[in-house]
Amino acid sequence: MIQRIQTVYLILLALAAGILPFFLNLWTTARGAEVFAQDELWVSIAFYAVAALAVLAVFLFKNRKNQFVLNRLNMILNLFLLGFFVYRSLNLSGGTSVPEKGIGMLIPIVSIVLLFLANRAIKKDEDLVKSVDRLR
Numbered sequence: 001m002i003q004r005i006q007t008v009y010l011i012l013l014a015l016a017a018g019i020l021p022f023f024l025n026l027w028t029t030a031r032g033a034e035v036f037a038q039d040e041l042w043v044s045i046a047f048y049a050v051a052a053l054a055v056l057a058v059f060l061f062k063n064r065k066n067q068f069v070l071n072r073l074n075m076i077l078n079l080f081l082l083g084f085f086v087y088r089s090l091n092l093s094g095g096t097s098v099p100e101k102g103i104g105m106l107i108p109i110v111s112i113v114l115l116f117l118a119n120r121a122i123k124k125d126e127d128l129v130k131s132v133d134r135l136r
Contacts, residue, residue: 004061006121010054010071013114016107018051025102027088034102046081050074050111057118064129068122075115082108 021037021044028034037044053074060067085105 004121004125006067006118006125007058007061009114009118009121010058013074013111013118014051014054014058016114017047017054017111020107021047021104024104024107026085026104027102037104043081043084046077047107050077050081050108053077054115064122064126068119068126071115071119071122075112078108078111078115082112 023036025034025036026040026043037047053070057067057070057074060070085108089101089105
């Protein structure tokens with residue numbers, strides 16, 4: 001449902017993970033060529049999977065527990081992606097003439113923050129429903 005705040009967080013996540021990696025460079029090679037998500041097949045698949053899981057979680061609004069679990073799985077996928085980017089950035093040479101780390105490497109961090117906020121809102125909804133059930 002669009003009126004819930006976690007839906008807004010998940011839609012922002014889907015837009016950030018589905019569109020931004022293809023316009024923001026992830027890193028620059030030693031030759032000066034910028035690498036985007038579409039240049040690495042499995043990175044683009046991982047970003048598409050993150051966006052697809054977020055969209056799927058939006059449509060699970062009737063089952064908050066499954067939505068919560070799906071967001072946790074999405075966080076794990078983002079942590080793997082972030083781990084790859086950290087590994088990749090540590091293996092890039094740190095030359096001063098060419099900035100080699102791109103801003104696109106921060107997208108998994110933004111994704112994790114949005115997923116955390118969405119899970120917190122889902123937990124609030126679940127607690128509200130449980131408190132109303134106690135009153136009946």
